[in-house]
Amino acid sequence: MTKSGRGRLPKIVVSHDEQERLSALAASISVRNPELAEELQGEMERARVVAxxxxxxxxxxxxxEVEFESDDGQRRRVTLVYPGDADISAGRISxxxxxxxxxxxxxxxxxITWTARDGREQRLTVLSVHGGGPEEPAQDGAEAGPVVDLSGVRAARSRRTSAAGAAGGDDPGPSAA
Structure with a gap:
């Protein structure tokens, strides 16, 4: 981040949980994208961390969900998400x-003044913030379902398919019964 108007970065606050997760995320991209990793880690180090x-x-x-105004007067509304949930067309930015x-x-x-990927410095002002936190969806208030790890199911299915193919069988599965 570059410095804000008075020569200092604005004070920021993050939760302990988010600080840990975002610091780990920064570490995980440090080889692939060292500049962005440094920026994110720098933000986590300077933040006031609270419960x-x-x-x-x-x-x-x-x-x-954040509404902000850029230095050119444009207003945008976006939701700040982890990389796997990003979808710029839906306004979800990573x-x-x-x-x-x-x-x-x-x-x-x-x-805050920040440097875009094209190297241009831009300034934004946060107008409003709604929702947020790991368990709280920002936009529609619908609860997210539990995270389900299907890797074991996929592995078992793959083994069954491989075994059926090796035996020369063509198992159509339960829907054909």
Whole structure:
């Protein structure tokens, strides 16, 4: 991040849980994208870290819906998400983008100058923040279902398919019965 208007970066707040997860994420990309990893880790190191239930209202967290205004006067509404949930066409931007890293931990009314991927410096001001945190969806309020690991199911299915093929059988499965 570059410095904000008065020569200092704005104060930011993150939860302990998000700080741990985002620091680990930064470490995991350090070889592939060292500059972005450094930016994200720098944000985590300078943040005031608090318990998840102590993050003040109006602070940008993961899964927050954020409305901000850029220095050219354009307003945008985005949701800050982890990389696997990013979908720019749906307004879900990854924390692993320069703007995502700039937004984390900011409060309503704060501004920051950040460097876009094309090298241009841009300034944004957070106008409003809704939702956020690991368990709280930002947009529709619908609860996310539990995370289900299907790798064991896929592996078993793969073994069954391989065994049927090796035996020369053509098992159509239970739907054919």
């Amino acid at each position: 998840p239930d102590k993050v003040p209202a109006g602070v940008v967290r993961m899964n927050s 924390i692993l983008t320069p703007i995502g890293t700039a937004l984390i931990g900011l409060s309503e009314g704060q501004s």
